[in-house]
Amino acid sequence: MSAHFKLLMISAMYENGGNTTQRLLDGHPELFSYPFESQTGTKYVQDYLSSLYPFKYRWPVFTLHGTAAEDYEAIIDEECKVRLKTPQSSKFRDFPLQLDDTERKRLFIQHMQAKARSRANLMEAFFRATSDAWHDSNRSGKEWAYVGYSPIVGVDADKIIQDFEDAHVLNIVRHPWPAYADTKKRAVPLSLAHYTTGWLVHQQHALAFSGRYPGRVHVLRYEDLIANPVAVLSLFLKKLGIGSSPTLARPSWNGKALEQVYPWGAIRTPTPEANKAAADELSAAEKEEIRAHAGPWLKAFGYE
Numbered sequence: 001m002s003a004h005f006k007l008l009m010i011s012a013m014y015e016n017g018g019n020t021t022q023r024l025l026d027g028h029p030e031l032f033s034y035p036f037e038s039q040t041g042t043k044y045v046q047d048y049l050s051s052l053y054p055f056k057y058r059w060p061v062f063t064l065h066g067t068a069a070e071d072y073e074a075i076i077d078e079e080c081k082v083r084l085k086t087p088q089s090s091k092f093r094d095f096p097l098q099l100d101d102t103e104r105k106r107l108f109i110q111h112m113q114a115k116a117r118s119r120a121n122l123m124e125a126f127f128r129a130t131s132d133a134w135h136d137s138n139r140s141g142k143e144w145a146y147v148g149y150s151p152i153v154g155v156d157a158d159k160i161i162q163d164f165e166d167a168h169v170l171n172i173v174r175h176p177w178p179a180y181a182d183t184k185k186r187a188v189p190l191s192l193a194h195y196t197t198g199w200l201v202h203q204q205h206a207l208a209f210s211g212r213y214p215g216r217v218h219v220l221r222y223e224d225l226i227a228n229p230v231a232v233l234s235l236f237l238k239k240l241g242i243g244s245s246p247t248l249a250r251p252s253w254n255g256k257a258l259e260q261v262y263p264w265g266a267i268r269t270p271t272p273e274a275n276k277a278a279a280d281e282l283s284a285a286e287k288e289e290i291r292a293h294a295g296p297w298l299k300a301f302g303y304e
Contacts, residue, residue, distance in 0.1 A: 005124045006145040007164055008240065009038075011154030012172035013202040014195070015182040017222035019265035020251060021172050022149040024229050027247030027255045028237075029140035031147050032131045035099075035254070036079035036092060036264070038148035040123065043074070049155055052198055059156035062119060068112040071122050072105050080130070091263040095253060098136035107132050120163035138255035145242060152202050157209040157217045167216070168240055171206035174222035175303050176290050178278035182266040192286060196293045203297050215239070221301060226270045 008031075012018030019037070026033040044063060045055035056076040063074075083090040084101040111125035127146045131137070153160070157169040176199050183189050190198070209217040218236065225232050234244035251258045251270065260268040268274070282290075291298065298304055 010149040023251035104133035
């Protein structure tokens with residue numbers, strides 16, 4: 001287990017507000033927020049959840065034998081690597097980013113020198129190397145904790161907690177009606193049955209692990225977050241020993257305010273009004289089918 005490395009991993013089923021939460025934390029003076037989704041998974045993730053969730057979103061598995069250079073390449077990190085290597089193909093191509101992937105890999109290997117080749121050390125090196133290599137990052141000089149976001153990584157919260165003494169996992173949950181409505185806006189949306197199953201499994205893990213690791217695994221409702229982001233996030237961060245900040249009031253990227261969260265996700269405007277409007281886009285039949293599957297969890301989260 002790694003000590004002296006503070007990590008906050010955000011987890012959320014697709015279009016449940018994970019990107020919104022990361023963007024709200026982006027400008028906080030005590031936090032280094034990963035520029036995009038920190039897709040830490042590797043192709044070696046193979047378990048009973050592999051058919052439901054892409055392995056790029058999972059907490060990684062590494063081979064028993066290998067080098068730090070090979071481990072770096074194994075980390076999928078699709079959004080960031082596409083932006084760095086083929087920026088013309090990235091949906092973030094219009095966002096300036098002075099970060100060279102070759103330098104980041106060199107720093108990653110440097111961070112691993114004289115360290116055991118453990119998953120904890122590799123993940124610490126991954127986040128530290130990204131921070132060190134990001135030359136136009138808007139810094140306060142007071143950053144001491146790292147923020148990552150990988151959709152559904154909360155299903156691996158037990159592994160994250162076991163790897164780091166000072167890691168926290170924040171699960172964001174959103175009512176499945178507006179969440180599925182926004183998911184349908186993707187180029188290749190999931191079916192209602194597939195989406196609802198993924199939503200249910202994520203929330204089951206969020207509740208189970210928050211009970212098993214109180215104070216380390218947390219759950220916040222998206223609806224509460226967007227209604228009063230400063231109050232809700234300040235109260236949460238206080239539990240982690242992190243202060244409040246007026247920057248929590250609006251989403252940003254590299255400290256610059258965003259008019260909309262898109263293209264970080266299908267959610268464009270994180271407001272209660274937009275959330276209600278999204279829910280109203282579903283047909284009565286779609287709402288009823290989701291209710292039939294998710295009924296107990298709707299009650300558990302106060303969505304009756």
